[in-house]
Amino acid sequence: MTVTDTHGAIDAVWRIESARIIAGVARIVRDVGLAEELAQDALVAALEQWPESGVPNNPGAWLMAIAKRRAIDLIRRKETYQRKLVEMGHQLEIDGESVEDDVEAILEDTIEDDLLRLLFTACHPVLTTDARVSLTLRLLGGLKTDEIARAFLAPESTIAQRIVRAKRNLAKAEAQFEVPTGAELVNRLSSVLEVIYLIYNEGYSATAGDDWMRPALCNEAMRLGRLLAELMPNESEVHGLVALMELQASRANARVAPNGEPVLLLDQDRRRWDRLLIRRGLESIDRAFSSEEPPGPYLLQAAIAACHARAAEAEDTDWARIAGLYAVLAEVTPSPVVELNRAVAISMAFGPERGLVAVDALVDEPTLKDYHLLPSVRGDLLFKLGRLDEARVEFERAAGLTRNERERAFLLSRAAAC
16 A cells, blocks of 8 residues: 555544544543543554554554553553552553454443443533534544534634633543433433534534535434434434434435525425435334333424425425424424424415414514524515515515525525515
């Protein structure tokens, strides 16, 4: 292999293995920031050695071995090595002659628990939401700082500072590298699910920039969701979130026109929907509903998405059921945005007049003051009722509120059509 080939292999291995390496080392040093630094040291060692020695047969284990060796050396220097060995309950001394075999034996029964600990630590409530998202993408997604910055259209320096502060705040708060239990698990799990869905939503409907979608973020969120579902197979809301993301992602190919313009749900060519993702999403819903727990917000949203997925044509959609599901969702998690979506469903099931009444009840809602979808929905209903001058004003107002260029162009075209 050439040096370029080797560097490409290292990059690929890092993408796949970095979360496991950081998680495994964090279990030793009990510090996420330090664990990432030690994992990066192993990456540097690979960049130095692999171009000459070649890529090992088990590159992930090689990186893990080097990172753990650095962690052990660090602990030795702090004169706490013996105490750590007792706490770990494992013999972590690594023989240079059989590094890969030793590491694989050590990791065999613990790696999934380590990944789960890392996910819960990255989404710790001591951090701001933005910090949780950035740290999760960095530690579990293996994304570089500049990639996260590009994904969220933020300066690289801002993302770098956010990640540094997040790791510092975790250390300052002495956040435990563990999965919480009891009532705390429920609270922390909601934080983890929120972070994953925020990543997905930014990919599915970009808040700013020139692109309507950012598929890479959708794929990363679904990967994290599936990982969490494997690690927590008995949590119905985890399966609900996975189902929701997969059902929404099934429409990706039909959501964007060849010129990059957005295509609304009712106008999409459903033959282009991904049937595999739909099948997987429906299977996740069935698995979630098999639980005795009452359905949570992600499962209810997934059930709504399933109504669309099951309709071969737009006119076959069971809008009355969707309106009913939104009513239940509004009871579980009261939200003006949920009420706005419910108003859309009401309009589709019972006519634009009833939908407009429901939307008008939200016009003075403070939290929707700068939410571009409120005037967008209102404009659509006014358009259907033939009140074109009023509709045009609403579409223009919506265009002025959105920061996404594709969406702004689409809304202005609707205003022009009035």
